[in-house]
Amino acid sequence: MRGGAIPVLAWACLLAVLMTGNAVWTGDAIQIGEYGFAVLTIVLVAAALVRADRTAIRRGAPEAPSRPRVEASPDLSFAAVLAAIALASILFGLTWAYFLVYFGAGLLIMSLGRLALELQAARASRERFERGSPPERPERERLP
């Protein structure tokens, strides 16, 4: 989207200047390392935005698309919730009770499988909409 990467890059430049001051003044490896990480992360974010859309680096307001962009938007995602709980369960298990690590790993695999089905259903819905077909029954009814 037009202009989205400009403030990100501008901010990365400001950070780079301050990081250079830090490197010259302190010469501390840890400080340069963590500051360098932050600058690199922000530059990578800007690069990703430009890669996704070249106009992200051009000034001006976003224009209305000539053809409306259709987007499949989920109302619910149990897969996302389960994946988060799985991750928490693994870390909690490391601290508290090891069986939770296995439980979390199993839950993570299940949730990723469910996520794949959700994404597949979303793509199918979008394609149907673009073809002009009537919407099919909701994904929840089709999933096992």
Added chain:
Amino acid sequence: MSATAPSVSTVSRASGLFGAAASTDHKRIGLNMGLASLLFFLGAGVMALLMRTQLAQPHVRFVSDQTYNELFTMHGSTMIFLFVTPMAMALATYLVPLQIGASSISAPRLALSAFWIWLSGGIIMQLGWLTEEGAGRSGWFAYVPLSNSANTPGVGQDLWTVGVILAAGGLTIIGGCVLATIARRRAPGMSMMRMPVFTWTGLVSVLMVVGSFPVVILAMSLLYAERLGARVFIGYSGAIDYQDLFWFFGHPVVYVMFFPFLGAAAEAIAVNAHKRWFGYAAFVASMLAFAALSMSVWSHHMFTTGGVTNQYFATTSTALAVPAGIEYFDMVATLIGGAILLRTSMLFALGFFLQFLIGGLSGIFVASPVLDYHAEDSYIVVGHFHYTLFAGSVFGFFAGVYHWFPKVTGARLREGLGKLHFVLLLVGTNMTFLPMFFLGNDGMPRRIAEYPNHPGWGTLNLLETVGAGVIALGVLAFLVNVVVSLRNREVAGEDPWLGHTLEWATSSPPPRHNFERPLPPITSYAPLLDLRERAQRDASAVRVPAGRGGRGPWPQEGAP
């Protein structure tokens, strides 16, 4: 038209608890995060009251030394990781897509996951209270070697460490979602320099989150490894390295907890003064500079360690006064000549700016290494950061709550109860935190479970304890206000305050995809104000026909 219309729902809606828990609607995610944060805030408040009871008089033994250590550790951790920072992210998650005319947040599943990761982290952190050795107790920064397994044994500290990893991870992901939304989902016409003030403050906050929060995840992972027996932070240099890693997150997070509430207060001031926010371009530039500088000051927390270059960090810390000054100038200039309405949101916004000034000015003192040697580890520092985070951010938060509550719920909060809430909080806050500067200057150290019968200390501490009780009454008044306002609703309508930004151009609460009507033309950072001004101009042009001193009923060339 919103930026991403039309959208196709691919999963049928579920109502009730499951629907609320698994909804990918950014408004529901923001609301869930806000409500959970508020519960953590109440918990942290109880911990603060317990500590203040202990400190009410010299030699009071209300809780044991270890419990006191757990209380101040968990109070600080809860306020920072589980209330103020996530509340800032919750506000951004709820409001940013609405303010930029988007139909949803970017990567909604990821945002939903992030909320649950953060919440799990918060719960795991608090589970430490149930363990035999108690909760985390080595401060919210968990300095090494105090926080290693030899000095702080027990599962509670492990749970704290894992909880911080998860909470910071969740906040980083949700910050990334907000950043992608701003960069990629603005409505046609919404250039970066037409984004509302709150959205800009949200943008710089999430840039800081993405740049600095991964470092604390690394620091906590290394601490966890250290607690498991790995030798990571060895000796004096290891302790300094840990502090460098921690504060690289620990100082930027202070600004992540400040900027969105600055944005909320700025929106409340502009709307209640019936004026455009003054000096928009300067404000935006100062925000970017403010955020960059605040990423460059972290080692001022380590002035007295002797392990950092004090000159660099003193310079960058003092330089923060420049962008902060621009923001204050903009605020004052917005008020000048405005038709000011002292609604509750305006009172809280003014309270935010005035009290943050005390926090900010005391910050300039401790930005000087010479003065910091006097203030270090004393109650001066406690007073300073409570004036920035409580008297500042929490007042900004309440300004936002009173301003946007009608948008979120469709009902207005009661003004009378709101003003009672404001007065109690204002009085309580200053009773509690102002004496800390005097106590600190007189040598009272922070993090002590009891203190000697030094002349004057007992009286000032008692005053602080009474003040903490008054704060609790203020929070109670707020909760009563919410319950009363939701049970006996005063219908707010779409735009009860004559707002300036796009969230006021949709129903209250907004529909699933935010906007069901075409958006108004976006010609500046206050599109609804533009619309009203244009209508006023048109009306006056009709009253005074062209050729008799009027400008004519047609749109003027070059008009915004």
